[in-house]
Amino acid sequence: xxxxxxxxxxxxxxxxxxxxxxxxxxxxxxxxxxxxxxxxxxxxxxxxxxxxxxxxxxxxxxxxxxxxxxxxxxxxxxxxxxxxxxxxxxxxxxxxxxxxxxxxxxxxxxxxxxxxxxxxxxxxxxxxxxxxxxxxxxxxxxxxxxxxxxxxxxxxxxxxxxxxxxxxxxxxxxxxxxxx
Amino acid sequence: xxxxxxxxxxxxxxxxxxxxxxxxxxxxxxxxxxxxxxxxxxxxxxxxxxxxxxxxxxxxxxxxxxxxxxxxxxxxxxxxxxxxxxxxxxxxxxxxxxxxxxxxxxxxxxxxxxxxxxxxxxxxxxxxxxxxxxxxxxxxxxxxxxxxxxxxxxxxxx
Numbered sequence: 001x002x003x004x005x006x007x008x009x010x011x012x013x014x015x016x017x018x019x020x021x022x023x024x025x026x027x028x029x030x031x032x033x034x035x036x037x038x039x040x041x042x043x044x045x046x047x048x049x050x051x052x053x054x055x056x057x058x059x060x061x062x063x064x065x066x067x068x069x070x071x072x073x074x075x076x077x078x079x080x081x082x083x084x085x086x087x088x089x090x091x092x093x094x095x096x097x098x099x100x101x102x103x104x105x106x107x108x109x110x111x112x113x114x115x116x117x118x119x120x121x122x123x124x125x126x127x128x129x130x131x132x133x134x135x136x137x138x139x140x141x142x143x144x145x146x147x148x149x150x151x152x153x154x155x156x157x158x159x160x161x162x163x164x165x166x167x168x169x170x171x172x173x174x175x176x177x178x179x180x
Numbered sequence: 181x182x183x184x185x186x187x188x189x190x191x192x193x194x195x196x197x198x199x200x201x202x203x204x205x206x207x208x209x210x211x212x213x214x215x216x217x218x219x220x221x222x223x224x225x226x227x228x229x230x231x232x233x234x235x236x237x238x239x240x241x242x243x244x245x246x247x248x249x250x251x252x253x254x255x256x257x258x259x260x261x262x263x264x265x266x267x268x269x270x271x272x273x274x275x276x277x278x279x280x281x282x283x284x285x286x287x288x289x290x291x292x293x294x295x296x297x298x299x300x301x302x303x304x305x306x307x308x309x310x311x312x313x314x315x316x317x318x319x320x321x322x323x324x325x326x327x328x329x330x331x332x333x334x335x336x337x338x
Contacts, residue, residue, distance in 0.1 A: 064235050140327060142324040144233060144321065145320055
């Protein structure tokens with residue numbers, strides 16, 4: 001059973017409390033249609049579990065098949081540097097059908113971030129290393145495709161449909177509550 | 181699940197088509213490490229399937245002195261179309277005729293289904309299996325086990 005080898009730290013993109021019973025880590029690719037399909041599932045899980053669930057997103061761009069996944073991930077890191085990671089993350093997945101540099105610049109503009117500054121960051125590869133670090137950490141943890149989920153550190157090998165994930169998280173939450 | 185060849189076993193040699201008009205033999209890789217990845221079929225539907233993942237991890241494999249080889253019972257033309265679509269930069273071997281013969285020699289053939297298992301073999305510089313792993317057919321084994329094995333291997337001359 002593959003386990004998460006890179007612990008969640010303050011360097012991660014996190015929604016939810018450290019005290020949450022369950023931490024769900026997603027390794028995702030902004031150009032992957034399965035990740036876009038899983039996006040509303042994760043949102044619904046967050047609404048359902050509330051404070052019981054903490055969500056972490058890490059980059060896993062398969063750039064050989066998804067060439068736009070890299071600039072999208074770097075744009076999200078650019079937004080993160082201005083504390084707007086989740087807005088960019090949601091904006092990209094919600095508009096994945098028109099993913100491209102123009103969309104990334106438009107999203108930056110709508111978050112009151114400078115599109116020219118983003119363009120420069122992408123050209124310089126300012127956030128490339130951070131994205132690659134996420135990717136390799138995922139590989140070493142056994143991420144085998146996207147979206148790749150870990151529930152309290154254990155790779156989730158089921159489908160990403162809502163009912164299956166809710167069951168898996170519920171079971172983990174029960175165990176975690178007993179252990180406390 | 182079939183019983184695959186274990187670590188310490190000499191890797192059975194093979195010569196298989198790698199394109200419609202070229203063949204590749206395991207002996208050509210003597211002195212280098214090989215990651216032999218059997219898989220059931222081209223055109224797996226999931227994003228970032230096994231071969232696309234290995235393609236993305238290729239620089240890391242090569243840094244550790246290893247060349248990945250994908251192998252399935254699909255024919256060379258099928259492999260070519262698959263490799264072009266996924267932009268793959270490593271060879272795919274066609275274990276097509278006699279069907280699955282090489283998979284059988286590694287204990288990695290599913291007779292009932294007529295396809296190879298999802299079986300991984302890390303083969304050392306002398307052609308001996310250093311590590312092997314057979315994944316449940318529906319589970320992509322990822323690359324962590326391979327990278328761990330390559331890191332555990334003694335370096336040449338050491």
